[in-house]
Amino acid sequence: MDTETAPTYKRFRPSAYHPSMALTWWMKKPSYLLYILRELTAVFVAAYAIILLLTVRALSQGGEAWDTWLATLQRPGMILFHGFILAFAVYHSLTWFTLAPTALVVRIKDKVLPASALIAVHVAAWVGCSAFIAWVLLSA
Amino acid sequence: MSSSRNNDPFWWSFFGAGGVFSSFFIPIHVLLLGIALPLAWWTVEPETLLELVRHPLARIYLFMLISLTLFHAAHRIRFTLHDLLLAKQIDTPAAYLCYTGAIVGTVVTLVTVWTL
Amino acid sequence: MDKTIKIQVRRYLPEKQPDPFWQEYEVPLEPKWGVLDALIYIKDHLDGSLSYRWSCHMGVCGSCGMMVNGEPALTCATFLEEYQPGPIRIEPLANFKVLRDLIIDTDDFMGKLKSVKPWLITDEKRDITDGENRQTPAELKAFKQYTLCINCMLCYSACPVVGLNEDFVGPAAIALAQRYNYDNRDSGNAARHDTLLAHGGAFDCTLIGECSRACPKHVDPTGAIQRYKADGAMEYWKRLIWPKAATAPKNDGIVKQID
Incomplete structure (x- = not known):
């Protein structure tokens, strides 16, 4: 990407090295x-x-x-x-719930719901969904 | 930066929807159908189970769960291949491979739940 | 000199030697000395050829970012005592081209920053007699956190995506785009969408979260990017389904003439 700061300017920039990331980063x-x-x-x-x-x-x-x-x-x-x-799968669920507040901003009146509350709501919903599916299957 | 059309927001939307679906519903299915049922902690007649999954809501649910989970995973696997192999040039073939897999899986799922 | 600590510096002097090398110095372990103070001591007393950037020495100018024992840090706010018994390894910020010793090439970052148009874009004509453009505390709060960015580039060093994908516009640039997107005086979202929805934009981020952990000002670029993805995806679908309803691009906000 060019900038307007004279990209061809070389006098005090004879060269540069660019460290690359290792495969084991x-x-x-x-x-x-x-x-x-x-x-x-x-x-x-x-x-x-x-x-x-x-x-x-x-x-x-x-x-x-x-x-x-x-x-x-x-x-x-x-x-x-x-x-x-x-x-x-459980690790996926837990990371998904803990990262949800980064994208989701829930406002109740003027107050923003804190991240911990949002995570708690997700975990509670997860337990609820799991219980519902278990009830449907086990009572069949 | 290239000005060519970028469809990543399209795939990201399905990645997000699939992430929500799979995080809420996959673990309980693994536990009940993949561990409890084979170990006979719980027994059920296949006919009863078939009747259950034939319910229209169950068909829609299964289709959404399987298809969206595949799109979620396709997007993640595509980016993980790039992260682990440090090879930018594989991103386009990896994207084709992953998303095609998810689309094929979606079609197979649709046919399966439709013809139950 | 009572107590000392060893400092290992990653050096690069292209006119003397083509490859970077390590050089070790021993500096006094003074209480309350930052890593930057150690570098200043080296330049003043041990080796005048050492090059590094610094300015304010109080964590607001964003010039003295370096890798300290492999972690990006403002060297003025990183204290020698915390690294006892040493040695402390100091390298130029990761994921950047290095011009000399601890000096990185910022051109790429500056170009990326500019590409998201982090300035006020508005079609509203205002006269001097209109007075200030007032905002309520709530309107300010919507973006204030993102104004705290000092362009120190620590987040670029912390982010593996920046290192893996040179096109990625990067955490600070997106946070600063959001600083204007969430400003109620601004109406430049459409122009910024053009960059952030494109290749190299926000959707190249895979949510590792290192940028927010590295940020010395708690700007939380991770949150800024995630919130952008939600808004950006919405905009993408709007443009796809009903292009007319999508936010029409306005001017680029560069003031051509001030009366």
């Missing part, structure tokens, strides 16, 4: 690592979206297809994988 600070972990939740969350789709498909095909799919889900490796998915 995200290992240098705990906050960078947590950021990358947060972004990687997407892989697990997407994997679960596909598993959920396969579950619905197996249900619609019924009988044998469902039994085969349930047997797949019962493999120890698959249970372990779901454990990982659950951990990453």
Whole structure:
């Protein structure tokens, strides 16, 4: 990007070096690592979206297809994988709720709702949604 | 800075909507359908479950949840590839790959919930 | 000299040696000395060839930002005592081109800052007899936090996206764009949308949050960018669905003539 401060000016700027970022940049600070972990939740969350789709498909095909799919889900490796998915999905939820106040400004009359209250509302809604889905499934 | 059209706000909108949906609803499904059901902590007849997901509201819910979650993840994975590989030139192919995946997933989901 | 502390400085003297190198100095560990005081001591007593920027020595000019032990900091507000027993490693701000020793090239930042038009844009004609353009405390509060930016560029050093993507307009520029977007006297949002919605704009940010942690003035660029994304996405859809309803670009706010 050019500025009007004489981009060709060289007399006291014979050269410059531009340090580049290392491939391992995200290992240098705990906050960078947590950021990358947060972004990687997407892989697990997407994997679960596909598993959920396969579950619905197996249900619609019924009988044998469902039994085969349930047997797949019962493999120890698959249970372990779901454990990982659950951990990453919960991390995704918690980071999503804690970052929501950065974009969302809620005003009640003249007062801006503090971030902590906004996070609490999100967590409460999360518990409510989960309880509702659990009630629908378990009471079926 | 390039003046060419930037569609990132478009994808970001779906990323945001999918982030909200998936953060509220994915964990409980993983717990119930991915862990509790296979471990038989809870048992249900597949016919009962099928009846449940055939409800119009359940179909809409499942479609929204799966599709938006895929768009959310596609956007994040695209940027994470760029962050981890430090390769700007892969951003365009990565974007095509990720968003195409989400679109294909959406179509498959639509067909699946429609023909339940 | 009673107690001393070692200072390692990342040096770059292109006319003497093509590559940057480390040089170590030993300075008195005086109580209440900032890292900047140590650099001034080095220049005055040990090595006059050391180059660095500073001006106010009180955390408002934004000139003395450097990497102190790998973290961006204003060196006037970073104290030697906190780093005992040392050594303290001082480098030029990360993610910038380095011209000499601790001096970075600010041209890129200045260009980016200018691209978001951080000045008052209005079509309203006002006469001197109209008096001041008054604002209520609530109207001021809507943007006051963003006015506190001192252009020290610490947020650019803290932000990995700036380092990974040279086109990204960056945290401070977006916060300053928002400083005017949320000012009720300003009507230049449309002109700023053109930059912030484009490639390199706000949507290149992936919300790492380091800018707000690095900011010495608590401007919170993270919040500014996130709030912009929400407004910007709305504007994007408006322009896509019903272009006429979208905010029409006005003048660029550069005053051509003052009567």
